[in-house]
Amino acid sequence: MSALFGKVCQNGYVVRDIDAALKFWTETLRVGPFFLIPSVKVDWFRYRGVDSAVEMSIALANSGDLQIELIQQRNDAPSMYLDFLARHGEGLQHMSYWSTDYQLLYDRAVAAGFTVGHEGQIGGPRGRFAYFDTAGHAGTVIEISDISGSKGRFFETIRTVAATWDGSDPIRVVGRRGIMAQTPQGL
Structure with missing residues (x-):
């Protein structure tokens, strides 16, 4: 538990081939089911304060209370995902903390000296x-x-x-309109 951010809720892995990563996670590790968003629709995305037209696919599943996110960037727009791939290759790129009071957590992080690398918005x-x-x-x-x-x-x-999850239907594709376009009831 972080006194600044709270508990880690998600581990995010940057991958070059999301289909191969899904195969590993669902067949070898038997984690799932994964909810695959083939084309994530972002409202806006900025890399180091400059707008960037990132295109990506993500897949989400849980292992207990920890969410696993797989991210494949589909273009060469500037992002911390591509920075990570260039420096480290595929792997664990981020740990995520979640909040229902986002602005408070954001302001607290900036006040503590953290610098935003990239940021954005999905679904409002x-x-x-x-x-x-x-x-x-x-x-x-x-x-x-x-x-x-x-x-x-x-x-x-x-x-x-x-x-x-009983192992069936390991990859569930969410509508192409993006993560927020489909209600949880429709999954």
Whole structure:
């Protein structure tokens, strides 16, 4: 537990081939089911304060209370995902802390000296996220994510489904309109 951020809720892995990563996680590790968003729709995304047109696919599952996120960037727009791939290759890129009071957590992180590397929004103002540089910690970035809106409900659905997963239907594709476009009831 971090006195600054709370508990780690998600580990995010940057991958070059999301299909191969899904195969490993579902068949070898037997974690799932994964909810795959082939084309994530971001409201906005900024890398080091400059707009960036990131295109990515993500897949989400839970292992107990810890969410696993697989991220494949689909273009060469500037991002911390590509920075990580260039420096470290594939692997654990971030740990995420979630909050229903995002702005308070964001302001607290900035006041503590953290610098935003990239940030964005998915599904409206209650879907913000920020990734902070962590020069003192080799490799792994710290993310904070607002779960006060529909993203939080979606994440809870993923956790609930994983708790009773029997191994069937290991990859569930979410509509191409993005993570927030499909209600949890429709998954």
